[in-house]
Amino acid sequence: MSSPRVFAVDSGAGHVACGVFASAKNGRLVLEQFALESFNPDASLEAQWTELVAQSLAAADRRAGASGAAVLSVPGHLTLTKFVKTPAVDKAKRDKVIQFEAQQNIPYPLAEVVWDYQTISDDSLDLEVMLAAVKLDVVESLCNSVREAGVSPSAVLPATIALYRSFKYNYPDVSGTSLVVNIGARSTNLLFIDGDRFFIRTIALAGNSVTQSIADELKQEFSHAEGLKLQILGGTSDLPENSPARTTVMHAAQSFVGRLHMEITRSTVNYRRQSGAEQPAAIYITGGGSLVPDLVKTLADKLKARVEPFDPLRNVEVSPAAAAARDYSAVLADLVGLAVGSAATEKPFTLLPPAIGRAMAFRKQQPFYVAAVALLALSLASPIIYFHQRASVAADEARALEARLQPLRALRDANTANLEKIETLKKEITAIQGLVESKSNWINFFTDLQERLVKVEDVWLEKLHVLRPAPGDAPARAGTGLFGAEPATAGETDSDTAAPVLRLNLSGRLLDRANPVSRVSKESLDRVRSLLASFADSQFISSVEKETFNTNQPGILSFDFILVVDPKKPL
Secondary structure, eight states: OEEEEEEEEEEOSSEEEEEEEEEOTTSOEEEEEEEEEEOOOOGGGGGGHHHHHHHHHHHHHHHHTOOEEEEEEEOGGGOEEEEEEEEOOOHHHHHHHHHHHHHHHSSSOGGGEEEEEEEEEEOSSEEEEEEEEEEHHHHHHHHHHHHHTTEEEEEEEEHHHHHHHHHHHHOTTOOSEEEEEEEOSSOEEEEEEETTEEEEEEESOSHHHHHHHHHHHHTOOHHHHHHHHHHHHTTOOOOOTTOHHHHHHHHHHHHHHHHHHHHHHHHHHHHHHHHOOOOOSEEEEESGGGGSTTHHHHHHHHHTSEEEEOOTTTTEEEOGGGGGGGGGGGGOHHHHHHHHOOOTTSOOOOOOOHHHHHHHHHHHHHHHHHHHHHHHHHHTHHHHHHHHHHHHHHHHHHHHHHHHHHHHHHHHHHHHHHHHHHHHHHHHHHHHHHHHHHHHHHHHHHHHHHHHHHHHOSEEEEEEEEEOOOTTSOOEETTOBTTBOOOOOTTOOHHHHEEOOOEEEEEEEEEOTTOTTSOOOHHHHHHHHHHHHHGGGSTTEEEEEEEEEEOOSTTEEEEEEEEEEOTTSOO
16 A cells, blocks of 8 residues: 555534545555544534534544544535636636635625635636635634644535545446435535536535424424434334334434425426536435435435435445444545545645645744754854844934934925815815806806797797716716717826716707698708707707607697707806
8 A cells, every 4th residue: 555645534513534544556545544423413502513523533533543634524504605607717817707706606705714616617618616615713613623632634625525526436437417415414415417517506404304303393302302313213213113202203204305305306407407417317325314214215216216325435445444434334425535635637625724724834844944043043143243233223323313303204294284185175176166167058058049949930948857967877078079089188087087978858849830730841840950950069069869759739849859968068
């Protein structure tokens, strides 16, 4: 056998499994040491979960005889998983694009979580990645608790990623679409695999659902209901077949299987709709919840598919010292996945908190740093003494200069404050000037409007409505005319010339004296059009929009149009 060995710790919601793996000469994994400890998976104990993990790990670690750096897992109910698709970009820009997607898809500030991503597919057109995140306080608490148990975390993986690696390692010959269902205590992970692509969904339906149903029905504590469930479903209970407790447990288990079937069906339909994948050809069941009697057969009958237990030790050699692992194969899928590692083509994936990662890297290099510092101290002893004396003299000189600079700093601060006041007054004057110009412009605009109406004759306005720009509308640059924006002059910037676009909605009528009882004539229509066209020559108007005419009323031509105010002559 060849090193290096891998120490893996699967920290579940109700158990801790640890194992030491090595690689045989033929490349297969070898499980050399193994231990498993269970604890109460009650959700009400969530605040003590990391403590329970540490206590169980300490006991399991003593039995497995392992220590040092370990790869940890985080259970599905504590992990947020998102699948996103973006246009393919250069690898140099990929991290920035994916960080932006993480900010949009992770419902917490990125500073409050530890997150990473794994590429699902990259066809040079679209890039599909999986984002995984865990709250920073949770993973830090887990790592600190594990270190108190004598284990140093070297990497942290979501249980879902470990499950995917375990399947790819143990079932490399499986083609087509497959579904792996890992039923834990607090959550169930649904892993859809289609070649090198995969999709993960975590649901809250799990073993605790059965326990809670039993506890509610029998009015018992959760821990007592958990023990009763394990005894009856495990076949070790002495209760009679027709006892109320046994009936309650079996009914809760059957109800759980029915709900699990519905969740699998719904998830499969959604996955196929989104990905276009085929119906899973095989379904593999694993996890502590997979030990429910007749679960595999019932699901096979309901789903009309091939359902079989997942074998996490299919391609793993088990040493005699770890032979007990075969009795717990139902809960070893994630543990094996932690030891498999990522493919050589994949980006390293870990949810290890950055601070802990930096501390680990520093500890590895600490001996070199100590030696370097010692050599440096010896070589710099004399220069340090000399420069220390020079530094004392310089400090005295600096204090003298500081005393001379204090009055100058006070003058500088006063000048800065006065300049700020001047800028504020300039802005107020500019605003007042704009109001004055706008007031006179309205008078001149109405005078201009009246003159154009008089020239046409027999025409009057019924409505003039100001259309103010919406807050999100883009401003128009001063100088915008009938044919678009004029180029900015030298030294002119968009911020200097930008102005909001103001529109006036006008409605009116024209009297056709020649046709008082019939539809208005073409000549009247031309008169109104000439009126609208004349507005383009106005110094206040840049263009006319949305002209509409109504000739249905005998002898009256109704019209409606919008005048776009020239930003150079604001109203």
